[in-house]
Amino acid sequence: MRTKIARDSLAARRTDTNATLSTINDRIKSNLPLMSDGQASLGRYILDHLQEVAFMSAADLAVQAGVSEPTVIRFARALGYSGYQDLRKEVQRFLRLYLGPGDKIRGFLTLTQDHKAILDKVFDIQETLLRETRSLLSHEAFWCAVEAICKARCVFLFGQGAGVILPEMLNFRLQRCGYHTYTITSGGRDIFEKLHLITEKDAVVAFTFFQTDEDAVIVLDHARSAGAKT
Known part of the structure; x- marks a missing residue:
């Protein structure tokens, strides 16, 4: 009985993971034809770099995608999010549920090409996760x-x-x-x-x-x- 409950719980989590990923992909892909060239370019960049986007600020994403920071914010709102932070939280949720530790490390090292910046990036990520945890804990x-x-x-x-x-x-x-x-x-x-x-x-x-x-x-x-x- 307990094993069945465990399997059911894990299956529900896998379903939730697929729904999260589907939501992110579907929202972006379905809205690409309606977007400006800049927003469409940003959308394609996010689809190709979900793992990196999870730890980027709006300013960092704008630089990497070759658009302005206001374009990043407008893009998130066009998808139905309250802002870029809301979009990034959904990407982070997908990463927590779907990617293994090795995938995350590879993505982090790919994003942080300047080795001298690794320490700052590590602290930035931990600060982000702590703030998110604090917001969820009553x-x-x-x-x-x-x-x-x-x-x-x-x-x-x-x-x-x-x-x-x-x-x-x-x-x-x-x-x-x-x-x-x-x-x-x-x-x-x-x-x-x-x-x-x-x-x-x-x-x-x-x-x-x-x-x-x-x-x-x-x-x-x-x-x-x-x-x-x-």
């Missing part, structure tokens, strides 16, 4: 999570692959503050040995990158069925 959700952890009998921390460092770091901090914790950082037997320990008095924190993997879905599904906070 105070209510944050304090609900804090309260759940503070009141929990035990805090279970899940993460795998590149995400292992996050539960390990939080585990270290929570234990220093006197909290009882378990980490779930391996697959298979490690997961099922610890799942049966979860009760309604516990909290479960799961760390995943971009797409929720099957093991994370299984852990969260079991935690909710046990009445734990997630």
Whole structure:
């Protein structure tokens, strides 16, 4: 049953990914015949460089595409977005769901041809992602999570692959503050040995990158069925 739920969730995410990409491509392609030469040229550039556009400012995109910055803003609004930032967020959403780490690194290095500018670009990207995260995180959700952890009998921390460092770091901090914790950082037997320990008095924190993997879905599904906070 849990495996089926995991498959259904992952399938829904893949459908969402395809819809996002289709929306971006369809919006641009269907509007190209109605646009001025400058906007049409910009549209073709974006279609060919989606990965790079995700991290460009309106000014950077204007330079790369050979148009003016006002043309970039008018282009985004012509597609139905509130502005260029709105368009770029949809491109970033596609990248998070669709591209793997290797694809992203290759795209970043292609965009940053001046090696001396790599450090600045890295910080620019992280600042953009932090601002986006802040805009999506509500105070209510944050304090609900804090309260759940503070009141929990035990805090279970899940993460795998590149995400292992996050539960390990939080585990270290929570234990220093006197909290009882378990980490779930391996697959298979490690997961099922610890799942049966979860009760309604516990909290479960799961760390995943971009797409929720099957093991994370299984852990969260079991935690909710046990009445734990997630």
